[in-house]
Amino acid sequence: xxxxxxxxxxxxxxxxxxxxxxxxxxxxxxxxxxxxxxxxxxxxxxxxxxxxxxxxxxxxxxxxxxxxxxxxxxxxxxxxxxxxxxxxxxxxxxxxx
Numbered sequence: 001x002x003x004x005x006x007x008x009x010x011x012x013x014x015x016x017x018x019x020x021x022x023x024x025x026x027x028x029x030x031x032x033x034x035x036x037x038x039x040x041x042x043x044x045x046x047x048x049x050x051x052x053x054x055x056x057x058x059x060x061x062x063x064x065x066x067x068x069x070x071x072x073x074x075x076x077x078x079x080x081x082x083x084x085x086x087x088x089x090x091x092x093x094x095x096x097x
Contacts, residue, residue: 003067004070007074008060008061010074015053019049020050026043
């Protein structure tokens with residue numbers, strides 16, 4: 001599997017799925033009338049992020065992203081996901097106290 005295929009699979013099968021799930025959660029919060037301005041801003045940011053990743057997929061299909069850039073993007077995605085996991089762990093620790 002090429003690095004481009006690896007990045008494409010990561011985006012399609014993990015990143016976009018996680019973003020779409022989170023967007024659904026935000027819509028549920030808004031539908032339940034429990035949202036605030038932060039929720040709406042978060043929704044807007046997540047929709048923009050989803051759009052950015054979809055554009056990245058298009059660039060991958062057209063061969064516009066080289067190996068080095070793929071490695072950098074994968075590293076950034078992994079770092080972003082690690083930070084998100086760390087945030088969730090912190091929130092769980094706070095909740096248990």
